[in-house]
Amino acid sequence: MSEPEILTERLLLNRLLLSDTEALFEYRSDAEVSRYQDWATHSLDETARSIDSHRSVAFDTPGTWFQLAMRLRESGLLVGDLGVHFPAEEPQQVEVGFTVAASHQRRGFASEAVTGLLDHLFGTLRKHRVFASVDPRNAASIALLERLGMRREAHFRESLWFKGEWVDDVVFAILESEWAPS
Numbered sequence: 001m002s003e004p005e006i007l008t009e010r011l012l013l014n015r016l017l018l019s020d021t022e023a024l025f026e027y028r029s030d031a032e033v034s035r036y037q038d039w040a041t042h043s044l045d046e047t048a049r050s051i052d053s054h055r056s057v058a059f060d061t062p063g064t065w066f067q068l069a070m071r072l073r074e075s076g077l078l079v080g081d082l083g084v085h086f087p088a089e090e091p092q093q094v095e096v097g098f099t100v101a102a103s104h105q106r107r108g109f110a111s112e113a114v115t116g117l118l119d120h121l122f123g124t125l126r127k128h129r130v131f132a133s134v135d136p137r138n139a140a141s142i143a144l145l146e147r148l149g150m151r152r153e154a155h156f157r158e159s160l161w162f163k164g165e166w167v168d169d170v171v172f173a174i175l176e177s178e179w180a181p182s
């Protein structure tokens with residue numbers, strides 16, 4: 001499987017590199033950005049090790065997460081990242097996660113990036129279904145998923161033990177047959 005290089009109007013999405021370590025660590029260390037995220041890299045070293053551990057993992061490998069950088073086309077600046085999960089047992093289904101640095105939020109970058117990713121997953125890879133799992137208190141993520149036209153499919157009550165408490169989990173999804181390419 002060739003490595004994706006997804007271009008949108010303002011962004012380039014491609015593999016997260018070791019040279020992204022500092023920028024990634026900086027925006028992911030922000031308490032608001034990491035509030036609903038299971039991000040276990042608490043230092044620059046750990047962040048670098050995490051990026052490095054994915055170095056040899058190819059896109060679309062069952063049972064793996066692939067981390068895509070969200071870079072400004074104009075300057076190359078890293079403004080966020082997308083997590084793309086290829087579940088081991090479901091090769092035609094994909095889970096997505098998203099993060100945008102606080103200083104770059106609310107400018108449409110997540111909408112643009114996930115739209116580009118969905119075009120790639122459905123249009124190029126012919127995946128059947130894409131889903132995302134969010135905490136219902138995560139208003140920004142819910143707004144993003146609704147804006148993308150993803151359907152709220154399930155609300156699991158206190159189904160996850162997360163950061164010391166039982167939390168709810170809401171699942172959004174969209175099918176290839178429902179996706180209108182941009």
Ligand SMILES: CC(C)(COP(=O)(O)OP(=O)(O)OC[C@H]1O[C@@H](n2cnc3c(N)ncnc32)[C@H](O)[C@@H]1OP(=O)(O)O)[C@@H](O)C(=O)NCCC(=O)NCCS
Nearest residue numbers: 033098099100105106107108109110111140141143144147
């Ligand atoms: C969720 C997130 C990626 C959105 O990124 P973004 O680039 O700001 O999103 P966009 O600018 O594309 O906005 C998408 C929609 O969300 C809305 N939105 C963005 N931030 C919002 C907020 N804090 N509260 C309410 N709505 C918000 C926007 O208004 C827009 O909706 P609209 O088109 O109907 O106006 C970003 O808030 C983030 O990184 N959050 C922290 C990480 C996180 O929790 N990730 C998800 C884990 S599952």
